[in-house]
Amino acid sequence: MVEEAPIRLLVAASGTGGHLFPAIALAEKLPEYDIQWLGVPNRLETQLVPQQYQLHTIAVEGFQQGFGISSLPILGKLLSSVLKVRRILKQGKFQGVFTTGGYIAGPAVIAARSLGIPVVFHESNALPGKVTRFFGPWCHAVAIGFEAAAQYLPRAKSIYVGTPVRSQFLDDNHHASLDLPIPDGVPLIIVFGGSQGAVAVNKLVRTAAPAWFDTGAYVVHLTGENDPEAESLKHPQYIALPFYNNMAALLRRANLAISRSGAGSLTELAVCGTPAILIPYPFAAEDHQTYNAKVFTQAGAALAFKQSELTPEILQTQVLNLLNSPTELAKMGEKAKAIAIPDSADKLAQLVREVVER
Template sequence: MSNQPIKLLIAASGTGGHLFPAIATAEQLSDYQIEWLGVPHRMETQLIGDRYPLHTIAVEGFQTRLGLGTFKILARLLASTFQVRRLLQRGHFNGVFTTGGYIAAPAILAARSLGLPVILHESNALPGKVTRWFSRWCEVVAVGFQHARSYLPGARVVWVGTPVRQTFLTPTPLDLPIPPEVPLIAVVGGSQGAVAVNQLVRQCASAWLDAGAWIVHQTGENDPDANSFEHPHYLSLPFYDNMAGLFQRANLAISRAGAGTLTELAVTRTPSVLIPFPFAAEDHQSVNAAGFARAGAAVVYPQAELTADRLKAQVLQWLNQPQILVEMSENAGQLAVPDSSDRLAKLVRDSLEKAARSSTP
């Protein structure tokens, strides 16, 4: 094999659920020469620019119904595929690693047209459309939920869990003025917040506070009523960047059910009430949440069926019977794969180095 470092293009874009696992994996490949493929004006432009060279392409998600918009999307997909193909050729890349989403489509098509290996990681229990359509074209598909295998016939699938940032794997102090002995409820709605969840929680908060709990509520930036409830033991924050410390300290989380958040809840052994986002693509958050419910790590409520009275009573029951939360914490820990980034990085190494050996005369 050549003494030149292996050169890898990582295609990951849009949300923390796609970006953070890719970053965690890239950090395990520090001897590789890594460049990044993203989309303009998405989260990667803030997170990646100081870490790796960033290339951007214009590509969109796939509509579910055929129409004039479909042809525009396909034309843009074709153009972006040729753009990625030129990037791979000129950069002499050895392969592509992607965490799915619509940016994966041109990356996979371009790499396979050049005979380059592609390693794809799918974090959701119900794989996205691009993963389902293109998984057979990948050298290997790594999945975060074992259940995802059943949706990917014909692909080589390996369960590795989903990588998380290192701060979730090491003790991280909570930099908020919360007494160490009080029960703490963490309310998070994902990176954008969740107004419907926020409204339910504010209706329940007084009862939980009266029961002795403290609440840290990440409301997101788009809640017009974010400051409508006040209490000395209720901390309302539009954004909080120490989620590792918060989940490690929390006795209970109330959350959406994105794959990244569920992975963080598992590695921090945090019991949860999960309220899947009802408009997520193909309702994939409900599929994610179902696995946690089966394991006894969470209770799941569809948003349309959840009332404030029902949520209030559920949490009060746990505050009065903390042993239930202890058991749920143990169950959550059973779902964790703490060395996921190591496992995924090894898959990338094995695939790229195998391809490099086979191409050597």
């Protein structure tokens, strides 16, 4: 009896943790599949993916200024990328494509559809990106991270599954392995700006933090790697790190988070039930982080402030008010947890199986 070859899936996910982590979480839920990866040179996937999956790379860029003479080289790269992805799909005999959007989705979707290969698209933001809105109707299914996204995809087959998180977030015992010098029982504030860090938020926090220390609170500040002043604040209750691997344990221990509102970060906050003050990144494409934050503020799970209107004094006062209202923090945490879909990766994996195998 001849054993059937595993189904081959090409995952096109590139750039930031917000695109990569959901794709990795999905891939881990499809152990019976032969999965390979499509990325871009010199992006985060070149560090995260090769130890688990074969990585193919293409040179593709986004059309930041619309079409014109200056975009001809980008268009040339796009056409070249489509042809390269077609070759990868044909030579590898792939039976499906999964993408989390961004620049890489265009060549992946065009190449797959030109070969009659089914595509599942995952969009994690409440306001779908231009690439999702354009290519969504070409795909067999568009899985969405927030229910609010469906209204912007009227011609696509959208299915609400939430956004998958890394497996560490689904392990309730992970809090035991928090290896930072934080005493039991003290209030803990965690500050993070997503996988890219957030220099403007870092400055606000460093100015406001001394008043929080006076209440006995500790601050774990994940500064990212691009902040030249990352080492400028010194205090025994202040821990500054460029990043920290065990985010699940940290978010579960935290009484409050101060964060950007990228979809990946919000999903992690929700799964861990962590109340938050959100500061949407003001230069995000089409201001999509503000739309994401709105989902949380409307649910009562977070407060949100425009970066342009937030001063150190306002941030300082808002944090102190919340630290002095443990009942309010607990309610916000419960409401955050109510937004979460902990089995999102399972739902997304099942959708991929239904589309690819039918």
